[in-house]
Structures are given as structure tokens and as C-alpha cells.
Amino acid sequence: MTATTLSTQVLIIGGGATGTGLARDLALRGVACILVEKQDINAGASGGNHGLLHSGARYIASDPHSARECREEGALLKRLAPQCVEDTGGFFVAVPGDDEAYIADFSDRCAACGIAAEGVDPKDALEQEPCLSPDAIAVFAVEDATIDPFMLSLDNLAQARSLETKVLLHHKVLGFDKRKGRVESVRLRDLHSSKDVRIHAEQIVNASGAWAGEVAAMAGAHIDMLYSQGSLVISQSRLGQRVINRLRKAADADILVPAGTVSIFGTTSKRIDAPDNCRPTTAEIDAMLDDGMAMVPQLSSTRYIRAYAGVRPLVRTGGGSDDRAVSRGFSLLDHEDHGLDNFITITGGKLTTYRLMAEKTADLVCRRLGNTEPCRTATDPLPASSQAQYTEPGLTPKLWFKKNDPGDLLLCECEMVSISVFNEIAGSLTHNGHRPGLREIGQRSRVGKGPCQGSFCSLRMAAHMYDQGMLKDGEGIDELKDFLNERWRGMQPLLWGPAVAQAELQEALHCGLLGLETEEILKT
Incomplete structure (x- = not known):
């Protein structure tokens, strides 16, 4: 069977927040793109997260650079994509037994990263959030919010489409045809029709998240990936009005996020061998809820309607076995050291920093294409689309x-x-x-x-x-x-x-x- 052949300036592999954000960024610069995704939009980590729009305070100790990025990008998204954001605010809450030195340093660490953190009397915090433990010993208010990742990606894709970007869902990459240091074409298969598609592109961007290592390997490039599974549970009702974080170094079972009419509690960090093996387990959920009850006692009696998990795509940069110690910053790889001059990988990072990841990737793509148009996603509001409106609870x-x-x-x-x-x-x-x-x-x-x-x-x-x-x-x-x-x-x-x-x-x-x-x- 003869394959359908398509041509474009840029082929984007991956339909998560970063891929759809990149499609919009490039489309606004006048770059012709095709986006391909082997499943549906947000099928990976972009659809398996807690929807927290970080103030950055969670990373002040483990990754101050990421903390600053989250602060800056969170403020931008609140202003430019308000339809996707519920500006809830957040509390960081300490309970007896938590590290007192970390509690004492919290405000100063936040200030060093430019993050606003205001002390709140625990009694006042309990009045504002009755689900909190009455035993709380310290509370700080921060500028956390929540974001709808499905609306975010669909809105980005809608504007990209309006600017002539082509989108192929349920198309799996089968391989790359290379010649003299360049990828000449990418071979794909339509998983619904079983028809083959071949795409010629001047530049190829691998934005496949946790699958970035597998896609890069098909092109002859190596990425040392770690796969950290994070499991979460959804309660039947909304437990609090704000985001509630445990006031300690990032660990399991320390975030409760309101999501419309429900709440999401998590998360875990469990090393798995491959992203396709991601699935929450009863043992994970039991341990997570047992730990979380110290901060939110109501977790012991709440009815839960669903558990789910996502894979953090982490790039190994050193030794150590604690995945939470691996940087939450993103990795932008040009693959020139692998002999490829038109293949790029963007992976890692956070949902909160997706726009910045897309911008830096688009900058590299445009330098290679000779396109001098500036990035507009830091200044232009993200239009709300009819295609995304029904994700709103x-x-x-x-x-x-x-x-x-x-x-x-x-x-x-x-x-x-x-x-x-x-x-x-x-x-x-x-x-x-x-x-x-x-x-x-x-x-x-x-x-x-x-x-x-x-x-x-x-x-x-x-x-x-x-x-x-x-x-x-x-x-x-x-x-x-x-x-x-x-x-x-x-x-x-x-x-x-x-x-x-x-x-x-x-x-x-x-x-x-x-x-x-x-x-x-x-x-x-």
C-alpha cells in the first residue's frame, strides 16, 4: 500500500501541553507545522497530573531555579489564559513532627526566589479551610492556583489550527529515514485505518514527554531518561477551597488540589521501568492516604471515585536514587552531538512551565529555519475556544x-x-x-x-x-x-x-x- 506523503516546515511529535503550546507558538511566528500524536491530546503526563499551577514554593529547597520559573510562568498564565485557571490561592501547612528547621526557613527561602509567602495563624487557617488538621503548627499563604490541562492544550491547539497547523491524532511514529546527518522523512501509521503516512519536514521536534527517549532512539539519539510514576486519587466532593500543601520538603502525599466540584490528592514518586507500565496500585494509595491524614483528617472518611497516575519525564544528570532530587527543570536537546542537525527534543519540566518550554524550543527551531519573528505567547492572550469549553466542571x-x-x-x-x-x-x-x-x-x-x-x-x-x-x-x-x-x-x-x-x-x-x-x- 502506498503511503500518503506530506510536507511541512516543522513536524511536532507529541500532543501534550508542550507539543500543543509549541504548535501555537510556531504558528504565531508564521511557521507551517504538523503535529502528530499516537493517542489523543494529553494522553501522557499532561493528562495525568494534579492540575496545580505552582507558585514555586514547593521547589524552594530542592530546585530554586524551577521555583522561580514556576513563579514567573504561573503569573503569566493567570493573566493570559484566565479561562483555564482558578486562582484559588494556597496554604502550606505543617503538623507536629514536621521539620522545624524547614518551617523556620520557609519564608526566607521563598523570598530568595521572589515568591510571596505570608504567615497565617493556624486558628484562622482552620476557619478558612475546615478540612485542615486542628493540630497544625504553622501555615503560610502562597499564590498557588489550579489549571485545567485539557482546556489549556485544546485552546492552544485551536489557535494553532486556525493558523493552518495540521493535526494527526492516533498516528504512531514507526521510524525515521536519515541521510547525511538529517532526518529526511518520518514514517507513521494511522492506528485507526492502518494506513501509512510519510512526512517530510525541515525540522522535527520530539515533544513526546516520557516517551522522548524511545522516539529519540529511533532517530539514533540517546537520552538517559528516568520514569517516575506519580499516583493520585479523586474525591467525590471538593474538600477545600485552596490548594493545600504539606510544609516540608517535597515528598509523597503532600498536595490537595481543588478541581471544580472534586479534589485531587497526591502524589507519589515511584520508579518504573517504562512509561507504558504506569498504573496506580492499592499499596501506593493506602500509604499515601495514611500519610495525608495528618494534614487533612477528612481523607480518612472521604469517598474516592477514581485513582490515576502519570509519568514524570525526568532526564538523568547525575547519580542518586531519589527521583524527587532530579531537577524539575526542562531539557532542550539539539542532538548535534548525535550527528543530527534537524532533530530536537524537549522534555522534562512542569505543566506550569509548558509555555516557557515551548518558547525556548521555538526559538531554536526558528534560528535553524532563519525565521526572526519574535515569540508572542508571553504577551498575547490565549483565546478561549469552543472546542475546549466543556472540560469545565x-x-x-x-x-x-x-x-x-x-x-x-x-x-x-x-x-x-x-x-x-x-x-x-x-x-x-x-x-x-x-x-x-x-x-x-x-x-x-x-x-x-x-x-x-x-x-x-x-x-x-x-x-x-x-x-x-x-x-x-x-x-x-x-x-x-x-x-x-x-x-x-x-x-x-x-x-x-x-x-x-x-x-x-x-x-x-x-x-x-x-x-x-x-x-x-x-x-x-
Whole structure:
């Protein structure tokens, strides 16, 4: 079968925050780009984080440079992408047994990094955040916030698309064709159609996050990557109004982040052998919650609806076994020492610093292309797009009640996502050349993210897709398996109390009634 051949100035490999941010940055400079992603937008670390927009205070001891970058970039994003940010503020909270020397030095360390930190009487803090431990011995207020990573990436991609950037989702890199120190073409496969695609580009950027080492190796370049898994849990309700951090050096179980109507608690740092092996475990979650109860006692009685994990793409720069000691700064590699003059890797860093990572990468790309246009992402607001609006928690109920259309039935009752919203998202995917599926709809909305975790809405959505001609024959079973596998794998580590009864209901409904085999759905 003859491969489809495409040409462009820059090929970006990876559809996370950095890749989509780079696509926007280059498009604003007039550079023609194609972005390819082997799964969907934010399929890696950009979709597996806690959504914390760092003040930088978490890194004042371990990585002051990253702390300053987070402070500067966080302030920029609050101003330039307000639709993606909830400016909650944050507390750093110490409890008995925490390092008193670190507590005493906290304010000065923050000041040295230009980070605002104001002492708060623990009694006043408890009145403002009743979920805190009454035993708190010190509290500082900082300028933390939260950010919606899916809205952020989708908004970046929407503007890039409006400036003629082409996006190929579910396209996996198979290899590189090289000649005389240059990558002449990149071979890909469309994982939906199994058709091959070949792309010629003047410059190739590897922005594949935790998979950057694997992609670079295919081009003949080596990156010494470390894979640090961070696991988190989502509570059924929102526990606090602010971001709450443990007042100690960065460790496990020390961040509680509000996320719309829920809260996210974490995280861990567990070395794994490969990014594809990332999955939260019951042991991790148990240990994390046991530790976190000292700061937020309510963690012991809260119902959790899901656990998930992401992989931190860390680049090894020295010895040591503690992944938290590895810099959270980013690595921009030109690969000229590997004999490649048109291949670049950008990896590491934080979601908070994605824009800066994209800017520095675009600067290098443009120097090689001879493009002298300046970066505009530090000054131009990020436009809010209709393609990203439905990731916002609580938006669809407001729209549904305002619309007051009895015929606009709810497909997802937990998050109140209606047929009209579903159709709008599916239409947008089709318009942009992508196949609408249950997981793709879920990435761009709140469907499946409520307490039932897709038990009922998955069936309603699949039936609606058949009604609309989006599915035929046995495709619905495959869609259900794919969608439910992603939801159910996050429930396994939390099977205690009411969650066990819910899991039994799901198994009876989907495996007993529909014949979806348990071993297939709960695969790793």
C-alpha cells in the first residue's frame, strides 16, 4: 500500500501541553507545522497530573531555579489564559513532627526566589479551610492556583489550527529515514485505518514527554531518561477551597488540589521501568492516604471515585536514587552531538512551565529555519475556544437548565452532559478530521468523570452514536471496552466500602448483561 506523503516546515511529535503550546507558538511566528500524536491530546503526563499551577514554593529547597520559573510562568498564565485557571490561592501547612528547621526557613527561602509567602495563624487557617488538621503548627499563604490541562492544550491547539497547523491524532511514529546527518522523512501509521503516512519536514521536534527517549532512539539519539510514576486519587466532593500543601520538603502525599466540584490528592514518586507500565496500585494509595491524614483528617472518611497516575519525564544528570532530587527543570536537546542537525527534543519540566518550554524550543527551531519573528505567547492572550469549553466542571448543567429544552436528554446524569453537547463535540472532532469515539468525547467533556465512572452514560452514549450513524455493526462493543477499561482501571485501587458495591453493579451490568469479559476490561 502506498503511503500518503506530506510536507511541512516543522513536524511536532507529541500532543501534550508542550507539543500543543509549541504548535501555537510556531504558528504565531508564521511557521507551517504538523503535529502528530499516537493517542489523543494529553494522553501522557499532561493528562495525568494534579492540575496545580505552582507558585514555586514547593521547589524552594530542592530546585530554586524551577521555583522561580514556576513563579514567573504561573503569573503569566493567570493573566493570559484566565479561562483555564482558578486562582484559588494556597496554604502550606505543617503538623507536629514536621521539620522545624524547614518551617523556620520557609519564608526566607521563598523570598530568595521572589515568591510571596505570608504567615497565617493556624486558628484562622482552620476557619478558612475546615478540612485542615486542628493540630497544625504553622501555615503560610502562597499564590498557588489550579489549571485545567485539557482546556489549556485544546485552546492552544485551536489557535494553532486556525493558523493552518495540521493535526494527526492516533498516528504512531514507526521510524525515521536519515541521510547525511538529517532526518529526511518520518514514517507513521494511522492506528485507526492502518494506513501509512510519510512526512517530510525541515525540522522535527520530539515533544513526546516520557516517551522522548524511545522516539529519540529511533532517530539514533540517546537520552538517559528516568520514569517516575506519580499516583493520585479523586474525591467525590471538593474538600477545600485552596490548594493545600504539606510544609516540608517535597515528598509523597503532600498536595490537595481543588478541581471544580472534586479534589485531587497526591502524589507519589515511584520508579518504573517504562512509561507504558504506569498504573496506580492499592499499596501506593493506602500509604499515601495514611500519610495525608495528618494534614487533612477528612481523607480518612472521604469517598474516592477514581485513582490515576502519570509519568514524570525526568532526564538523568547525575547519580542518586531519589527521583524527587532530579531537577524539575526542562531539557532542550539539539542532538548535534548525535550527528543530527534537524532533530530536537524537549522534555522534562512542569505543566506550569509548558509555555516557557515551548518558547525556548521555538526559538531554536526558528534560528535553524532563519525565521526572526519574535515569540508572542508571553504577551498575547490565549483565546478561549469552543472546542475546549466543556472540560469545565459545572458548565454543562448551567447550559442545560438555561436552554430548557425537554428534548435535549441527558446522556451523562452525573455531570449533566446532554445530547446537544455530545453532538457538538462529535461534530467538532469530525470537522477537524478526527473520528469521534467515547474516549475522545470524554477527553473534551465531563462524561464518565462522575461518581458512576461511566456505568450508565457509556451505554447511553453508545446507543446515541448508533442512532446518529457514528457506529455500526459491532463497533459499539469495542468502544465500550475501550472507554470502560480506562475508567475501571482507576477504580481497582479504591475497592473498599461503597466502591465495592458499585463495582459489583458495574460488573453485573456490563459483563453479565452485555458479555464484556472482565479480564479484557481490567487489563493493564
